[in-house]
Amino acid sequence: MTETKTTHVAAGILIRPDGQFLLGSRPEGKPYAGWWEFPGGKLEAGETPLQALVRELHEEMGVTVSMAQPWLVQTFTYPHAHVRLNFFKVTDWQGEPHPHEGQAFAWQVPGALTVDPVLPANTPILRGLQLPAVLPFSNVAELGEAAWLRQLDLALAQGLRWLVLREPQLPAAAYAGLAAEVQARLQPYGARLLVHGQPQRAHDLGAAGVHLPARVLMETTERPEGWCGASVHNATELARAAELGLDYAVLGAIQPTQSHPGSATLGWDGFAALAGQGWPFPVYGIGGLKQADLAAAQAAGAQGVALLRAAWQGLS
Numbered sequence: 142m143t144e145t146k147t148t149h150v151a152a153g154i155l156i157r158p159d160g161q162f163l164l165g166s167r168p169e170g171k172p173y174a175g176w177w178e179f180p181g182g183k184l185e186a187g188e189t190p191l192q193a194l195v196r197e198l199h200e201e202m203g204v205t206v207s208m209a210q211p212w213l214v215q216t217f218t219y220p221h222a223h224v225r226l227n228f229f230k231v232t233d234w235q236g237e238p239h240p241h242e243g244q245a246f247a248w249q250v251p252g253a254l255t256v257d258p259v260l261p262a263n264t265p266i267l268r269g270l271q272l273p274a275v276l277p278f279s280n281v282a283e284l285g286e287a288a289w290l291r292q293l294d295l296a297l298a299q300g301l302r303w304l305v306l307r308e309p310q311l312p313a314a315a316y317a318g319l320a321a322e323v324q325a326r327l328q329p330y331g332a333r334l335l336v337h338g339q340p341q342r343a344h345d346l347g348a349a350g351v352h353l354p355a356r357v358l359m360e361t362t363e364r365p366e367g368w369c370g371a372s373v374h375n376a377t378e379l380a381r382a383a384e385l386g387l388d389y390a391v392l393g394a395i396q397p398t399q400s401h402p403g404s405a406t407l408g409w410d411g412f413a414a415l416a417g418q419g420w421p422f423p424v425y426g427i428g429g430l431k432q433a434d435l436a437a438a439q440a441a442g443a444q445g446v447a448l449l450r451a452a453w454q455g456l457s
């Protein structure tokens with residue numbers, strides 16, 4: 142039997158204040174020469190991923206990392222190696238990137254790359270970079286359709302670009318009618334509609350993707366088309382989301398909610414323990430949260446917060 146050896150890698154996503162991130166081309170003489178990647182390289186014996194990141198970014202491009210947060214962890218099997226990639230978001234550094242190995246650099250806008258091809262293991266990373274910090278869930282159930290649509294218009298004008306349309310109380314036909322109304326509003330902004338429920342529903346309604354309730358996640362065996370995330374409560378459900386190659390997970394409840402006041406909650410410590418296990422997708426916190434909880438969420442390793450009631454309050 143042959144033993145599969147894992148190559149551990151650290152890579153840095155340098156993100157400028159304007160949101161653009163850095164890709165470099167792989168130097169001649171390496172596997173996948175000319176392909177685009179995040180700067181980084183293999184861990185040396187005894188190194189932590191962060192130590193390797195700091196060393197590699199200095200060696201490859203003369204950049205001194207001053208702020209880096211562990212982000213996604215992706216495993217991938219190439220013909221030349223089985224790799225485990227630890228991606229960091231690097232939000233502060235000293236020095237301008239210099240190509241010490243003859244590579245080219247390109248600053249890129251998430252979702253609008255001007256270079257290709259990018260290493261195949263990086264696909265989920267490039268998708269994750271497009272996701273927002275605040276993921277809003279609709280609230281027709283409480284506000285009523287007309288009042289909620291007014292709030293949606295305000296939120297779009299203020300920058301909302303993603304929406305999960307979750308209205309389990311609506312019969313299928315009413316849901317489809319609402320989805321059409323919503324699509325018409327999102328389209329001029331290029332905002333994305335994620336339908337809540339079965340993947341087939343997103344397909345039928347021509348949505349950008351689907352948000353799977355945990356129950357649907359656990360009975361889904363193939364990755365649905367388009368964007369796809371899921372609600373999760375534990376490590377088993379997170380692992381299923383990873384197996385399917387989903388784009389994000391929403392993990393909770395962080396705090397007690399009005400809809401489930403007596404249910405068990407994770408708190409940010411419980412969230413950090415689960416979300417910090419090295420998933421290939423970003424994880425949002427949900428459950429009794431407000432915009433003001435964003436910093437606490439990100440300190441616990443979250444992509445951000447999923448908001449229901451609070452997404453539609455305080456808009457004017």
Ligand SMILES: Nc1nc2c([nH]c(=O)n2[C@H]2C[C@H](O)[C@@H](COP(=O)(O)OP(=O)(O)OP(=O)(O)O)O2)c(=O)[nH]1
Pocket residue numbers: 150151152171172177178179180181182183184197217219222224226260261262263
């Ligand atoms: N640096 C980097 N490597 C990546 C990314 N995505 C990805 O699949 N990889 C793979 C390609 C390689 O198999 C491995 C990284 O190895 P590397 O060739 O960059 O390693 P290194 O900089 O330490 O180079 P060397 O010492 O072996 O010359 O991880 C990425 O975004 N950045």
Ligand SMILES: [Mg+2]
Pocket residue numbers: 180181182183201
């Ligand atoms: Mg390298």
